[in-house]
Amino acid sequence: MIAAIPGGRSLIGFLGHMKPSQKIQKTVNYTNFSSPIGVSGDIDPLSSGTNAFQQLGFGFIEIGPIVLNEPITQIEPKEDKNHILFSTQQEKVPLKLAIQKLTTLNIRVPIMVKIDSYVTKSELSLIVHHLTPFVDAFIVTSEQFTSYLDKNTILMERPFYASCFTNKMNNEVLETLTNMPNLAGIVIHAPRHTSEEFWHEAGNANEHLIENVKTIKEQYPELTVITSGGVETPDEGYALIHAGVDLLLLTEGYVNTGPGLPKRIHERILYEKTPREHKANWYFSFLFGLAILIGGFIALYFAITSIILPYDESFIGLTRDELLLVNPLILSFMSHDRMALAGTMISAGILYIQLARHGIRANLHWSKVAFHSAAIIGFIGILLFIGYGYFDYLHGLFWLILLPIYYFSFKEGKKVVGFPSSSHGQNDKAWQYGIYGQLMFVMLGFLLVIGGFVISTIGISKVFVSTDISFICMPPQMIENISQNLIPVIAHDRAGFGSALVSVGLLVLMISLWGFRQGEGWIWNTLAIGALPAFIAGIGTHIYIGYTSFIHLLPVYLLVILYLIGLVLSYPFLKGKTKGSYSSINELSL
Template identity: 70%
Template sequence: MPDWSYHPLKKLLLDKISPKTSREFIHKSMSTIASIPGGRHIIGFLGHIKPPLEFQKEMNHMKFPSPIGLSGHIDPNLSGVNAFQELGFGFVEIGPIVLNEPKEQREPKKSESHILFSNYQEKVPLKLAIKKLTKLNIQIPILARIDEQIKRNELDIIVQHLTPFVDGFIGTNGQINSCQEDNLIGLERPFYVSLSTEEIHNKEFKMEEIIQPTCIGGIVVNAPRQTEGSYWYEATNANMCLTKTVKQVKDLYPELRLITSGGVETPEDAYALFRAGADLLMLTDGYVKAGPGLPKRIHERLLYEEVQPIKNQNWFWSFLFGLSILIGGIVALYFAFTSIILPYDETFIGLTRAEILQVNPLILSFMSHDRMALAGTMISGGILYIQLARHGIKHGMHWAKVAFHSAAIVGFLGILLFIGFGYFDWLHGLFWLFLLPIYYFSFKEGKSVKETPYSSHGKNDKAWRYGLYGQLMFIMLGFLIVVGGIVISTIGVSTVFVSTDLSFLCMTPGMLDSINENLIPVIAHDRAGFGSALVSVGLLVLMLSLWGFRKGERWIWNTLAIGALPAFIAGIGTHIYVGYTTFIHLLPVYFLVVLYLLGLVFSYPFLKKK
């Protein structure tokens, strides 16, 4: 559930139901998707959120794909653990673990600005934890937090039974001393001491005594809390206080491994903690407020500080590929406005342009409307390819390369749709052969394109929230264009016409066949080719919108604004030009135009303003 779907859904639905119900709905949904065949790839496609290789680190014999983890407060029932590794997290905390089901557990509540966690918070029985962990395919470290109030004999049982399933434990200093005495924990399962900022600042606190045992892997510093009756929430200044504490501890004990829990709502909060010296951090209720995209945004913010000037990649052939499609679209538009059909069309049909006009002039008008729409779509596609080459591939952006080549390959495969009715357009075939070597060199020059995007944007401001709605509009636009293209291609290789087409022509398919049996195949090939072009352009819009939205990326806004215009102008203008203005036929296009305009308006402050 990416941010662009999470926040609209949160406002419309999730905020109106209980925190536990909304939490379980989201976690179970994500976990179900991650569990089905190909589900992990779907999550990756929607978010492109795999942690950059730069953030992999090894600590206490554990390999963390990312320094960002998730606190057990967010998923006490372990409903979403299967999906969290696909959302950019490098590790997950589970717990607090207890031996048996507690007699009293209270769900979290919500106030106007906080999530309230109960002092009798939800806890995870040992059997449930083991049952969940044995079923899950987890490839990131798991840290088990031991409940503070369990008894000595229960602690021994929990540690013994969980050791094969987890990579480390989090507990109090007293619990660690107990385990040390019983020889339950060795270096293979490090124990992290959980401390509050108040404990660390206490004058009687002695860090040397805490970190002395050999089994200690480090400490976990929890963000300061405020109480409200029998509930608590993170203090307003949690990040500032936590950052100050981390810096003080690290200045005194630079080799000490330090994990923070809480105090992060924005990428800037996370950057402050890492700059102060935190080795790892766990997100708590800030993750709920900011949305599932927070780990990805933190990665991009951290990467911004480390990025080196990128040497421009080769992009000539990719640019030439887009330019060729743009020019091809302009040429197709010229023919659609003038002769409409070409000599080889006339040869295949067995009728000249003049003879078709004598039979029914609306036939040529209908063919013109399909060919104009195809030309406009090609021009839009050419602009999108050129922009991806100039601003994405040139600067080494891996996501731009994936978008470029995915759409191009789908576009090439569209030529096979002629099989539906058996008419092969030779000009189309020659253009395909002309593009093929250009695309080959484009694909070859893109092999070195591997850079991860970065961003200086670190706030959850109003522009960002509006940008999410703009992103949602464009994602819907791209998805619906793809669906529309598939539908039109399917019609093109099957029934060819819809009812409004026949009403415009004032003829039935049988009547057209009686004129000439090759007339419908020519019309069908135009329709199928137009549908194929729509699929390709829809994929470009979809992937640009999914992966390209970042604060100040002006070229994304410009690309979507300018790139979509030729297709819309051709799509609506051609119908007006030939007089085919049936409202129900053009309704899908009108709806797409509304999405396009809303997307531009909502995303303008986020993408265009520096």
Template identity: 65%
Template sequence: MPDWSYHPLKKLLLNKLHAKTSREFLHKSMSTIASTPGGRSVIGFLGHMNPPRELQQNIYRTKFSSPVGLSGHIDPNMSGLNAFQELGFGFLEIGPIVLYGPSDKKEPKWEKGKLLFSNQQEKVPLKLVIKKLTRLNIRIPIIAKIDAQVTRNEWEIIVQHLTPYVDAFIGTPKQIHSYITNNRSQCLDRSFYMSFSPDELDNNNIQLIDLTQHSCIGGVVINAPRQTDGSYWYEATHAKELLTKTIKRVKALFPELIVITSGGVETPEDAFSLVRAGADLFMLTDGYVKAGPGLPKRIHERLLYEEIQPINNQNWYWSFLFGLSILIGGIIALYFAFTSIILPYDEAFIGLTKADILQVNPLILAFMSHDRMALAGTMISGGIIYIQLARHGIKYGMHWAKITFHSAAIIGFLGIFLFIGFGYFDWLHGLFWLVLLPIYYFSFREGKKIIDFPASSHGKNDRTWKLGLYGQLMFIILGFSIIVGGIVISIIGVTNVFITTDVSFLCMSPQMIDTLSNNLIPVIAHDRAGFGSALVSVGLLVLMLSLWGFRKGEHWIWNTLAIGALPAFIAGVGTHFYIGYTTFIHLLPVYFLIILYFTGLVLSYPFLRKK
């Protein structure tokens, strides 16, 4: 569930439910999607959230693809474990784990915009943990937190049973010290992390010097300071600042010690502050619930912003030429749609000249003109978007821009097979694709080495960002709607060809048109199918551009959507008024798309256009 869907749903529904009810609904829904065939690909397509390779690190023989982890507080029942590894996390904490299920526990709750956790924390029995871990295909590290109240014997049983399934353990200093003292020869299989609060370190209750004496100790987990509210607790207001000071003090004394934090992160800037202070890994808690599932990805982009080297421009000229060719092809098609409408080879196939058709029913040529104008406008829009992706995405090595560019281009090429749905092959279209093929081949080759991830300096969860999410949602719906419309028009083009309002406008039934020439409807069908396939291609461009390109200050994204959509809308609406085909129900889908377009532009303007 990306942020652009999470926040509208959270505002309308989730905040009105019990915290546990909304949590389980989200986690089980995401986990169900991840478990179905193709579900992981769907999550990846919507979020594009894989961590960049620059953030990978190895700690004690364990590979962490990202320093961002998720605290066990967020998913104590492990309902969403299968989905979280698809959302960009580098590791997951589970627990606190007990040997047997607890007799009583209180659910978390929302109160005055805060997520309150019960002092009687939800705990996970060992049996459930083993059941989950054996059934799921977990591909990222798992760190098991053992409950502070378990006995020494229970601790040893839990560690013994979980060692094959987890990569590290978290416990209290007393628990870990007792275990490694009695199991010094066995504790080398997994690392152990001692859990502290900043107050415990400040009061010198635990001497950190002891940590360096045991090779089994992996490091420390510093928990965000808490404030109590009756039988509940929540993170302190200045948790991040206190964590930062504690990390600096620990790192100053023990530079090589691995430091993991839990909590204190609600924005990408918070995460960057902890990393800059010396945190090696950090776990998200209630900040993840407030910010949304896109927080790991945004943190990656903020951290990557500090890591990036001067950009070496990639080859992008063939991709630019491909977009330019489609743009020019659309302009040429628009010219013919306004002038001759049908070309000599069309007349030869139909068996009627333009004058003959005009004499019988001039509305037939007007109808054909409106399909060809709409196709031309769509091609021009597609060409503009391809050019912008080449200039601002592929040029700078953006992997998401390459995927967007080539996915839409391949779908566009495959659309040529729809042209012959009724037995008519447009030689001009065929020649156009033959010219494009070598250009696209070189464009595809120059994009093979493009693997970079985007970076962003934006680190706040401000109002501008939230407005941008709603604008992003509008454009995502727009792109998806265009794809659906293109599929419907393509199907109509290769089946019935006409809809009811078409017949009303022409004042002729398909049977009557067929009596004029058996080849007239195939020509019209080829126009419709071609227009439909072009819509699918452009819809993919808009959808993927909106899914993956929205970042603070990316003004070229706003410009591309604003300028790129205009030719298609102007041609789509203008041609209907030009020929007098203004039936409201026929144009209603286009009006809906225009509303989405303008609403998206207004809402996303502060986020994308302002620096």
């Protein structure tokens, strides 16, 4: 659904950050594959998710099985406790629907078409004739290949692959196929366990596939080999690649493990390529984060001392002492917004520093994207300061100081193009808990972004919520009677805090989405330490001024709960021992 809306595919690509590294691209039978990992037609026979799959790290997509006309009986897969059960009368795609999909979808990866094993020779010829303009290869059974594929009767403008199950792939079949002049390669299906009208992959599928692949490659090292199924972990995917597989299709394992499996296999492959360590320039990025950190401490100092500065007093028309005589709660309220802003800036500074020190320095492209996306949003947020008619000169001066630092940071970041790698290859308990911990932080990041937008919107519109008015004990009309310029000053603080919160939320979100890998302890440290100042300031300032409305603070309490649960669940995965990992891959080819 998301992929179908304008900009949806870009959103999926941004959130997943699953684009494969150029180091794992390959060319097979004159077709370029951005990744050797594809998705089987068994998972999506009707091509409903083709648009989305292209953004989830797959280098090619299989559709089918294709038939000439839609069968009367088609049974969808079901699941039991441990497996996905596919019917022996599984879903099939009529030719007309396949053409409709291929002509309407914006397809950017190679498409392989699997033709149903029961089609006749004439039907196969018709299917091939109509689909050839839209696809890159065809997959037929080994029986169809040896019986039907005669140059005189079947159009062969695309590569044809013969498929067979591991238990049927013997020397006789292999010799027959390799003697066929039109063979582009073979597809080996994982062994199946059949029970009544349903089947599922056998438990030792990966081992059987590896054994078959090694045997075939020993006899025919130049033969293109594709496997289908038998992969549920990065280690299993890498084992097949290491055994000599050219391309592999994910089936049941992709559903069981989750949509991150292709990316995890990519990182596992990259880890074994023995990358050369590459350090990128990161000093200006570090300096940018340090400047924000220092700015946060300066803002915190003013928030707990004078609260308002001389130019604030000049704009309002009242001194600090005069405001205290009118209503001391007004200054307390202003202090709470400014302390919250200061705490958020300190958190942002820590996050930027960590991204620069551990991410950009290690040539990690995702860390550069996270760093600069949040920074640009932060700069745009200065416009909110004047949204209610008041420009804070100190804020303006601060951004002017930051601007040249950021310029050089952005310039040095252009060479940060590396892809991460990981040695983690199992779906163990630490990984499973880590996934839930990651979910907590992703939710935390999203909620911080949403909260920042809401606070900014309130800051440039009605300024106060009901609990604010109850705390100040004055409606906005009375505040305007004190000074017509008082509300704009309050509004600019609120809008500025909201803008800073959006930036921090984006940092937490992107670090959580893209940085979770086993043994990456700096990610855990970044999230654990980076969020503390914002939470301490957010809750502490309310306690400090006596603004302790439960309803008002409830969103913060919920965020703290997500934060603590995320830290606990992700600790074994991020901080646990690992056999080693490379932080980055030098991608000079980009």
